Amino acid sequence: MHRDRGFKRSAIGWLIGVTAAAVLVVPVAVAAGSSGAATSVSHSKIPNATVILGTTDRIVSADPAGSYDLPSWTIIYNVYQTLVKYVPYTTTIVPDAATCAWHGTTTYVCIVKPKQYFSNGDPVTGADVAYSFNRVLKINSPQDPGALITAMKSVTASGNTVTFKLKAPDSVWPAVLTTGVGAIVDQKVYPFAKLQPDAKIIGSGPYELKTYTPNQLAVFVPNPHYGGNDVLHNSEFIIRYEESATTLVSDEQQGAIDIAYRELTPTQLEALGHSSGVKIVVGKGLEIRYIVFNEKIQPGANPAQKLAVRQAVAYLVNRASIAKYIYKGTVKPLYSIIPDALEGHINSFSDVYGASPNLAKAKSVLKAAGVATPVKFTLWYNTNHYADTDMATELQRELNASGLFNVSLQSAEWTTYTQAADTDQYGVFLFGWFPDYPDADDYTGPFYFCNQEFMHDHYCSTKVDSLILQEEASAVPSVRDKAFAQIQMLTAQNPSLVPLWQGGQIAATRDNVTGVQSTLDASYTFRFWLVGKS
Numbered sequence: 001m002h003r004d005r006g007f008k009r010s011a012i013g014w015l016i017g018v019t020a021a022a023v024l025v026v027p028v029a030v031a032a033g034s035s036g037a038a039t040s041v042s043h044s045k046i047p048n049a050t051v052i053l054g055t056t057d058r059i060v061s062a063d064p065a066g067s068y069d070l071p072s073w074t075i076i077y078n079v080y081q082t083l084v085k086y087v088p089y090t091t092t093i094v095p096d097a098a099t100c101a102w103h104g105t106t107t108y109v110c111i112v113k114p115k116q117y118f119s120n121g122d123p124v125t126g127a128d129v130a131y132s133f134n135r136v137l138k139i140n141s142p143q144d145p146g147a148l149i150t151a152m153k154s155v156t157a158s159g160n161t162v163t164f165k166l167k168a169p170d171s172v173w174p175a176v177l178t179t180g181v182g183a184i185v186d187q188k189v190y191p192f193a194k195l196q197p198d199a200k201i202i203g204s205g206p207y208e209l210k211t212y213t214p215n216q217l218a219v220f221v222p223n224p225h226y227g228g229n230d231v232l233h234n235s236e237f238i239i240r241y242e243e244s245a246t247t248l249v250s251d252e253q254q255g256a257i258d259i260a261y262r263e264l265t266p267t268q269l270e271a272l273g274h275s276s277g278v279k280i281v282v283g284k285g286l287e288i289r290y291i292v293f294n295e296k297i298q299p300g301a302n303p304a305q306k307l308a309v310r311q312a313v314a315y316l317v318n319r320a321s322i323a324k325y326i327y328k329g330t331v332k333p334l335y336s337i338i339p340d341a342l343e344g345h346i347n348s349f350s351d352v353y354g355a356s357p358n359l360a361k362a363k364s365v366l367k368a369a370g371v372a373t374p375v376k377f378t379l380w381y382n383t384n385h386y387a388d389t390d391m392a393t394e395l396q397r398e399l400n401a402s403g404l405f406n407v408s409l410q411s412a413e414w415t416t417y418t419q420a421a422d423t424d425q426y427g428v429f430l431f432g433w434f435p436d437y438p439d440a441d442d443y444t445g446p447f448y449f450c451n452q453e454f455m456h457d458h459y460c461s462t463k464v465d466s467l468i469l470q471e472e473a474s475a476v477p478s479v480r481d482k483a484f485a486q487i488q489m490l491t492a493q494n495p496s497l498v499p500l501w502q503g504g505q506i507a508a509t510r511d512n513v514t515g516v517q518s519t520l521d522a523s524y525t526f527r528f529w530l531v532g533k534s
Contacts, residue, residue, distance in 0.1 A: 080183035080203030117225035126157030233532030283520020285504035308369035331503035344484030459496035
């Protein structure tokens, strides 16, 4: 996932290979159902601290059935429970609202734990769980969170036992259940066929939403009936939606906010790092950034010329320079669509194009295809979600300096940007990806599978499709790694995407803020409850 766009998962199943043991969570245990009236949880031991996070990101929807984006899921992970969840900084999946286990290869059974309550006091039931998943499919939001659960054939509840029937073996299913699409809603409150208003959401997670002003402020307080095991380190968590990165920096420097998180430019982060009372926290993560070519409308008179244009760009981009000078060493050059922290990665683009720019090869490939130079095109980029202004400017400089390209720049805000990219309005544009869960398949199927619904770049290769299906159908690491290697080489030789960099999450915090490092991991789950003040 990109927690920005969605895609259809194939019915063959998505096998997590080397981490399969981690995602097969604890066996089903007999558990009593949640019944009776909720009792208030004692919050006497919660530290009396208010934490304020500032961000330029905007949510799409606080309803799990209407969102598939990082800022929305940040709210969802803290207000709602999922059946299972990741232990921070690990690939280990443990119970959240339920204990779960496989019954065979296509049946996954979860039993809701006792004493789980929504913030309004309603008990969490198996019927709520089944309702939540079926509701996602019924609403069928344009944001397409349902793309994550297309492997599901059915979900039913008997008491507090929930049974998922899958279309085919799919050992990554528990990982899917940890994501925002798996958030549990109260069927007494949430309508089945339409989204719940953002200001009226409730869940059974550690926090409840106290007040919400769209694009301005969201205030969270402890859920008085929370039955989970997360320990809260603050008594109030506030998100301020900033007008711009400039105000975000100013508020962090002045102490008006405690955390500045998404989206700051490398220059702004560097400035904050030198500000009094501010520290930069760098966490793990598998975020990537890349150039997308829409093969339908990109420059080139025919497929051969279009391929030559893409290859020439791949020969010319200077990833090392971008990482060092634009991102101040906070990211690393990326020579594959799969980050090097994941099993199956190879440096396919450096194997095909070299690790450094090669002007002679770029000239040669364009000349051989009969492409007249300079090639003129517009490079589109986003400012408020990715903060790609500096990188776009550097890419323009690099390509134009070659004499082979005449690149102009255009930008758009996030909602307009994604809609335009999806509807063949941008020939060349910058995009990024945050993982749904940490596996190489999450970086191949969404990008390259024919007729998938994420990139809309008109790329299609039957050979690559067959390799994706091959790695999905196997839990043997060596088989999957071999398939991934072939996928990466084929998609480097005929690139619809040119990878640029990989990096983790970064936040700027006041010196007295604690716990941010503990939540900036590869799951991209910003856990409010881990953050406190010393």
